[in-house]
Amino acid sequence: MAWFRNLAQVSSSSLKKQHHHHIHPFSLLSPLASSLSHSHYTTEAPPTQYAGLGPTRPEEKPRVVVLGSGWAGCRFMKGIDTNIYDVVCVSPRNHMVFTPLLASTCVGTLEFRSVAEPIGQIQPAISREPGSYFFLSNCTAIDVDNHMVHCQTVTDGVDTLDQWKFKISYDKLVIALGAQPSTFGIHGVEEHATFLREVYHAQEIRRKLLLNLMLSDMPGISEEDKRRLLHCVVVGGGPTGVEFSGELSDFIMKDVHQRYSHVKDYIRVTLIEANDILSSFDDRLRQYATKQLTKSGVQLVRGIVKDVKAQKLILNDGTEVPYGLLVWSTGVGPSSLVNSLKIPKSPGGRIGVDEWLRIPSVQDVFSIGDCSGFLESTGKPTLPALAQVAERQGKYLANLINNIGKAGGGHANSSNGMELGQPFVYRHLGSMATIGRYKALVDLRQNKESKGLSLAGFTSWFIWRSAYLSRVISWRNRFYVAINWLTTMVFGRDISRI
Ligand SMILES: Cc1cc2nc3c(=O)[nH]c(=O)nc-3n(C[C@H](O)[C@H](O)[C@H](O)COP(=O)(O)OP(=O)(O)OC[C@H]3O[C@@H](n4cnc5c(N)ncnc54)[C@H](O)[C@@H]3O)c2cc1C
Structure with a gap:
């Protein structure tokens, strides 16, 4: 509608x-x-x-x-x-x-x-x-x-x-x-995985996650299905995949443990990446992220996905990974x-x-x-x-x-030979990623080789939140975001499946 x-x-x-x-x-x-x-x-x-x-x-x-x-x-x-x-x-x-x-x-x-x-x-x-x-x-x-x-x-x-x-x-x-999201031609990704690029993707993920939590709490569900439904698999260890895994583990530890206590021991997150996670970040920050994610219960798996089926994916070495929610975040093309x-x-x-x-x-x-x-x-x-x-x-x-x-060159074919001024020059301001549990990474180096400030932990998380709050599109959004963060902190996350 x-x-x-x-x-x-x-x-x-x-x-x-x-x-x-x-x-x-x-x-x-x-x-x-x-x-x-x-x-x-x-x-x-x-x-x-x-x-x-x-x-x-x-x-x-x-x-x-x-x-x-x-x-x-x-x-x-x-x-x-x-x-x-x-x-x-x-x-x-x-x-x-x-x-x-x-x-x-x-x-x-x-x-x-x-x-x-x-x-x-x-x-x-x-x-x-x-x-x-x-x-x-x-x-x-x-x-x-x-x-x-x-x-x-x-x-x-x-x-x-x-x-x-x-x-x-x-x-x-x-x-x-x-x-558009890269799938590298891997069979089954388009059909069975959810991407994370648009608001409707996020809505789909939320609905699926909450549905799986509720289904797994129903009488008559088998142990095997329960384990599968509550296995959230994220493919791609770039900033988006890591941030999503961090959010998910936060949700599990803070909200699922309280509100879905019957199934809390079944839910888990696996992050699959072919190389190192967060490869564009400083080595020290990468190690920190790996340690923190593992501490939060995210299982990091090094592997290449070969095939995706409706209820499981298959890695290059033949390992089968059953899943209830599959989020695909392996970059764009x-x-x-x-x-x-x-x-x-x-x-x-x-x-x-x-x-x-x-x-x-x-x-x-x-x-x-x-x-x-x-x-x-x-x-x-x-x-x-x-x-x-x-x-x-x-x-x-x-x-x-x-x-x-x-200068009068607005209409079609009327700006030929016009002086255009300074060309576009890009200067990288640094990268940030949140990893859950009030922790984030801030890497202010211009590129991997150059020197510069890089931080991890609570201070970085505070910088991350402040930076995004100030960068959010409008005052209306800024207000919404601030109120949402506050409400979540006080009352926990909203778990209604709307
Ligand atoms: C989950 C997530 C987190 C991210 N986090 C960060 C971050 O922390 N920092 C950062 O710097 N970058 C981040 N990025 C990357 C950043 O969002 C992109 O680089 C940025 O959106 C690129 O802007 P764009 O305008 O080129 O493309 P988009 O923002 O993707 O916009 C493309 C537009 O084109 C429209 N479109 C598509 N096809 C057609 C068509 N045929 N006709 C007309 N319109 C069409 C789409 O609907 C959309 O409106 C993130 C991306 C994602 C998905």
Whole structure:
């Protein structure tokens, strides 16, 4: 229903806005559109016009189209000058997720809404300005020759509506599509594991975990099933996998022991990693994390997953690991849309950009965040898939595109040869990860080789919490997070399965 409400809101506000702003329906039917309309209308109905936003006129504001509403896209939208540009955001979700705190929502330390911020709050022009929109859709193709993106609506959960397609012309395009979880082609991962990237993933994990706890307490359940249901397996020992394991062990020790005391001796957490956990952190911090996680009851297993079945996974050495909850967190790679784009790529298959985050081979297209990487010709390394990279790229690019607009280059094909100013330079501020039981790691070195401060323990946990509380998207979220932390501390985690 939430999807439906969003969609209804977008459609009705879009319709209202159309009266105030020049919207040019595309007059030509593309092959995609005609096949879509044929599949819908079997009678001799006249072909439906393929709706969309046509090119802007010189007297109108130029239009920036942003693909994606993650860290990069949202930071960009926040910084764009809406006196110069109209902004159109296309994304399958109408909010931004504060990912560093997502793991905490899986076990009820934080509520889901505390880590999500609606796009309209981040860039109010999207709800107010007649030429700015948010479209709850997926971009399906990018036509760089015609300055146009192809989109398809998201109608999940709405049985009465089929998806439909539309196109949007852009003056400037910002591709901020993020990445998708890597499964390395391992059989069964997509079907049986849960990823941890979106709020609905966290909701799925929470529901499954609570269901398993309740099922295992029922009369008639076998010992074997009870052990399996209460075995939570996390694959991937990067910061996300470790933070989730830490949260889970905290939940078990503090809440399960009290509220599910009948089954407390059955529940356990296993973290499977092919190499060392937290490989990007200082050696000392890694050892500390290993010791603390083991102390909290997390079993660390070194292994490579070969196959995933509905109730067990199989490691390379043939070991079978039965599970009731399987969370997959083994890093990210380019999405299928990014793979399909016929543009030069950076090492690793990301969209290749130059020092100003442009795709140099095409006009007016930029790319930021996890989906982009420096072209080999720039001589710069591919930056890590991190929020701090995405956020700073978004901020930089908003300034760059604002300056282009101020200099009169906002419309399509009008900024050729313009002086762009300073290129984007990234300076790593350090990494943090929480490991449960009021402990965290803070590594302030710029890279693995350089010297710098690295801390572990309660002080780091305090720094971790303070840093994220100050970085959380808005005052509304900050308030929610602070209240959630306080409530959890006083009353324990919320274990209702809603
Ligand atoms: C659980 C977790 C914890 C993390 N913790 C940290 C941390 O502590 N510190 C840190 O620096 N980084 C952290 N990260 C990494 C960080 O979240 C990412 O690097 C960051 O989200 C990248 O931003 P982005 O905008 O490139 O991509 P995303 O934030 O992933 O956003 C991509 C956007 O594109 C949209 N999209 C996808 N496909 C389409 C399509 N076809 N059409 C239109 N839109 C589309 C998505 O819906 C989404 O809105 C964490 C990640 C996770 C998952």
